Amino acid sequence: MPASPSTANPEPTTRAVNLRVREEIRDLIDQAARIQGRTRSDFMIDAARRAAEETLLDQTLVRVDRETYDYFLAVLDHPPGGAGYERLMAAPSPWKA
Template identity: 70%
Template sequence: MPASPKIATRAVNLRIREDVRDLIDHAASTQSKTRSEFMIDAARRAAEDTLLDQTFIRVDPETYDRFVEVLDRPPGGEAYERLMSAPRPWKD
C-alpha cells in the first residue's frame, strides 16, 4: 500500500491575552484537543461560514421577478395566524 503524500503545514503565530488563552485551553481540553487543534478547527469553521455567507446566486430576470414578488407579498395563512396568536413570553 503506497504511503500518503505529506501535506505541507505552515506556522501561524498569534499574540493573545492570557485570559483568552486560558479560556481556549479549557474549551480544548473538554473536547480532548490540543490548543492548536481547537483553534484550527474553530478558525476553519469560521472561515467556511464566512465564505458560505458570501454565496452569489445568479438567476434569469423572470426568476428574480418571481422571487421579489413572493418577498413583497404580505404574510398570511393558517400557520402565520397561529404564530401571531401565540403567547409572547416577553409580555405579561
C-alpha cells in the first residue's frame, strides 16, 4: 500500500516561542534581518540555533589516550618561537587600532 502524502513527507512540527524585547533591540534585529533579506523570525531562529549549537559544542568532552594528553601538555609548556611567531606577536591588535 503506497504511503499517504502525510506520511511520505511529514511536515516538521513547529511551536510558537514568544519573546519580549526592548524596542531598540527589535529595531537592531530588524535592520540586520533586512540586510540579509530575511524575516525577523527567520533571522532570530537562525541566530538562536547557532548560539545553541555553539554552546553545546563548547561543552563537548574530548577524550584522548595518555600519550596524546601528555603531548598536548608538552606543547602548552613550550609555546612556539621563531621569527614568524615573533612577528605575529608584535603585530598590532585589530581591536586596539
